[in-house]
Amino acid sequence: MGGDVGPAAVVPGVLAALHGGVDCDLVLYGQQARVAAELGGAGAEPGIEIIDCNQEIPMDAAPAQAVRATPDSPIVRAMRDQRAGEVDAVVSAGSTGAMVAASLLILGRLPAAERPAIATFFPTVRGETLLLDAGANTQTTAELLLSFARMGDAYCRAMHHVASPAVGLLNIGSEPAKGNDLAVQTHQALRGSELNFVGNVEGNEVMVGECDVLITDGFTGNIVLKFVEGVAQFLNALARSGRLEPQELEGLKAFSVAIKRRFNYEIYGGAPLLGVAGVSIICHGRSSALAFTHAIRVADQQVRCRLPDLIAGALSGPAGREG
């Protein structure tokens, strides 16, 4: 039911995942009638089940309260079913706050994870960088950011098959003493860790850099993430503004197609919430069917590689790490 489009985007995404070779069963949580109508004849296919849910989590509600107040909402029922072992992963384009709250309250944290982090992917010249935290935490500490770096490191090893992920710290200068107190302390913590820490990464290096994992607090991470979306909105507004000459407008259109084809958030599917005892993937409110397809594929991959276990291991591994 989640996202700006609801079942009209989710259901085609689910079907595309099933028909595109993702080998899993899919359980759709939502209003039976609306979901069934969207499924049409496909409702009878094997591997698809509908769980009728009769509550909704309002997008603007205080997350933890909303989760407690809506036991029959799709996110809460799906998380409960994951907790009970009925499903292995939850993918949703509902409220980010509700997904974080439901994951924490129902799945719980991994043993050594003090807080979860939202991981998100930035396109780079080389491929992509995993940025976290993209907004699960507004208050944070160097120890917390170190734990996020370990989670990101484990993610890149397991999911992207990177042998020794390069970990960077988003900061306002390259020297270790640059930045606010949090950035200076986090630099020290990362440098003293077992991770392949490559140092501070400035804002202009995010998309041209060589990091596999880029660490930042959830406030800065969220603003940078949304800023990228804003650039696309700015270009769209510019195209419609009437201020471009015909050949410039044509150039912008050709360029937009190229960018969209290669760097659309759709191909990343969604943002995994790392640090919870399960698989929880938060999709953008504007997710298309293609984005859902990829999110389901990523969820499937996370389940198969037992990502939560790998992250738990990374956080409380044999190296005598704290936590």
Add this chain to the structure above:
Amino acid sequence: MGGDVGPAAVVPGVLAALHGGVDCDLVLYGQQARVAAELGGAGAEPGIEIIDCNQEIPMDAAPAQAVRATPDSPIVRAMRDQRAGEVDAVVSAGSTGAMVAASLLILGRLPAAERPAIATFFPTVRGETLLLDAGANTQTTAELLLSFARMGDAYCRAMHHVASPAVGLLNIGSEPAKGNDLAVQTHQALRGSELNFVGNVEGNEVMVGECDVLITDGFTGNIVLKFVEGVAQFLNALARSGRLEPQELEGLKAFSVAIKRRFNYEIYGGAPLLGVAGVSIICHGRSSALAFTHAIRVADQQVRCRLPDLIAGALSGPAGREG
């Protein structure tokens, strides 16, 4: 002498400003021989003077120490001459840290300005937004950010002739309670002020929004500012990567020309340092002659409208403001 290019960019910029109708005398601080060579025959023109300086501030030195250690560097001599009333404004593409330190140590703060802020311009669909602080302060408070808002408000009134500048707060959500402690407290301070506060502005709204002034701490501001530069570097790298098809590459090129023509930082000239007792404009290290021309024009305009006095008034005005 400052910037990546030195006199080869500064001197043509100076000449273009003079010939383009900026009605002021220009004093060039630098190595006499190099500057004179660059000036050539133009050295004999009225309105141009060279002050021979025989020290340089290294780009990577600790700013305050470097300023104290190089009394014969161009930035230090120019600031001293401004302090003495020999010149009215200083424009430089030298080290940002050295410009901030020299402005503070030599010009001093305006009476009610606890700290200065670097103001910078973001292109928006509508025109531009003045973002501050872009990096003068890594540690900050709500009171400090409120004073930055007042400085930005005064700037837009005096320099852009905006009657009641719309002031926004960069944050991770629209609700007043969103964000970290600093953001929540700053929201309250701005809402309770005499300013035309339009609320929180999310990352995606920076370039499509309606703000005249956008307030943020120097850490976040610096990362967002540099991120924008990174998008341009990313596009350049993409163009050279061989990963684009011919028509996409052509589109990208046409698009880049359009963007550069309308939104090049060169047309903004430089970033004014607000809150110091004088006019201090920090140019990007990669500033072209055109950027220097515009920076000189903006400096001239700041002097003529007595911007420092207006900012001092805004900070300690009749409304019984603190400070």
